[in-house]
């Protein structure tokens with residue numbers, strides 16, 4: 001055994017997680033597994049994909065022995081070194097707290113034996129192996145509905161003897177007055193005592209557990225170990241191990257706490273809530289830790305942020321149907337991991353000190369007894385009175401603390417009320433303003449609508465008169481078209497007839513003049529030819545007569561004669577050519593006249609077509625105009641009806657419901 005009193009640097013508040021495999025109920029409900037231990041220290045909640053870290057995670061296949069070896073054995077070693085230690089089991093009902101802490105109490109080394117029987121057994125084994133002088137005493141305390149009960153002496157409670165909790169001024173932690181502490185000589189005796197006490201634990205039935213522990217249960221082991229120091233007086237090393245099986249952390253509805261058990265569940269939750277608050281305050285290093293708000297936290301004060309080595313074992317189901325509780329348990333235990341305790345080994349005490357302590361205690365008890373016999377008004381010793389006074393002071397402090405918080409809450413409430421009133425007034429004025437604005441907007445809208453309707457009526461009136469004038473214009477155009485058409489055709493026909501006449505006349509004239517010219521030319525030609533013949537004859541005669549003379553006439557005369565003949569011949573040819581040209585010109589003019597006539601005819605036919613098309617177009621325009629006329633009349637009617645209806649309904653109907661189409665501001669182009 002180690003005899004040194006060491007301050008450790010390991011985490012002072014450890015946190016473990018133990019998973020329970022699915023039970024019959026969860027299997028029959030086919031509730032899927034939602035937790036996955038990733039490695040030895042992390043566990044994944046698959047539904048939220050959140051990872052929780054612990055000092056060690058035990059999956060559903062882990063054994064009680066595994067848990068003991070890894071969690072409890074190191075703690076037991078430290079108990080033997082003089083450290084006070086505490087192990088909590090925390091979890092929803094039915095998750096395996098009692099199984100983990102107690103398990104099977106019947107047999108020493110069964111597979112299902114939990115932490116307590118293994119601790120008892122191993123403690124004695126270790127003490128024996130150490131060959132030291134020792135003593136071990138145990139106590140078993142139940143906290144039910146905020147009442148402490150001694151399970152090793154249940155009659156105490158029945159006889160109305162109260163168990164009190166004191167804080168020891170000398171620094172040895174919390175003192176629980178009025179409980180039985182049984183010395184046990186060996187493991188078997190310890191197990192017997194435990195089994196006997198456990199029988200009295202408050203058990204009920206819940207939906208989650210047939211044998212549900214309805215209370216918090218604290219099993220404490222106190223060991224005194226004698227240590228020999230060479231040349232000095234022997235000393236005793238005293239240490240305490242608390243093994244706490246908390247009640248289920250379930251919510252009332254889900255646990256199905258029935259038949260008056262709702263109060264019980266409420267109480268359980270109350271003390272667990274306080275435990276949670278204490279943990280939060282410790283984690284946040286708050287100046288005030290609300291230990292005094294529940295007996296559970298008062299009892300375990302030293303294990304929470306005190307000098308004790310503490311660990312929490314979170315027991316969880318792995319089935320999805322318990323998701324809510326699994327999450328809250330993991331959160332709770334995870335948070336507790338951040339508590340910082342200041343473990344200190346207890347100072348060894350020697351026989352004399354111990355005897356003196358015991359003598360003081362005997363004295364105190366004697367004094368209490370005496371005071372109680374004498375019934376002199378104060379049935380207790382001064383020391384007990386002082387303790388009660390101190391308790392009262394604590395209570396007063398707590399009351400003051402609560403009063404302060406209440407005052408602050410009241411102050412906050414008043415402040416909030418003032419603000420609320422301010423906000424309400426503001427809201428009222430805003431509503432009033434809004435109402436006024438809405439009314440104004442309605443009136444404006446109504447006016448605008450009426451104006452719009454009037455504008456519309458004006459517009460349609462003008463539109464109608466415009467249509468009428470268009471109508472008239474179109475009629476005039478139509479008539480003009482008709483007249484034009486008649487006129488044009490007649491003109492063209494006259495023109496054509498006169499042209500034809502002209503042509504005929506011209507043709508005739510041309511023919512006549514041509515014939516005359518031809519006749520003249522032919523006559524002229526004949527005359528000239530006759531003259532020429534005569535001339536020729538004369539010449540021949542003359543020639544013949546003057547043959548002789550001719551031979552004598554110079555060559556030049558002969559040439560001149562021949563030239564004259566040639567000139568006369570050429571002139572004749574020219575005349576013929578001229579006549580031919582005149583003929584060609586006449587036929588060209590004739591052709592031109594014919595093509596002009598043809599062109600005119602085509603033009604007239606084209607114009608006739610156009611006029612016909614124009615007439616059709618006019619007819620269409622006329623029918624459209626009459627259609628528009630009808631439409632405008634019917635729209636005018638609708639508008640008038642609407643205007644009347646609007647006038648009546650505008651006050652009642654919201655703006656958006658008025659189905660008036662947008663007004664085209666642009667006039668249609670004529």
Ligand SMILES: Nc1ncnc2c1ncn2[C@@H]1O[C@H](COP(=O)(O)OP(=O)(O)OP(=O)(O)O)[C@@H](O)[C@H]1O
Pocket residue numbers: 019020021023091092093094095096097098099100209211212213214246247248249315
């Ligand atoms: N790891 C486990 N292996 C096998 N069985 C288990 C395990 N944990 C719990 N059980 C069984 O589940 C049932 C409920 O367990 P237990 O009574 O320990 O729950 P609990 O958390 O203490 O519930 P309560 O808060 O209601 O007391 C018991 O029958 C127990 O034997």
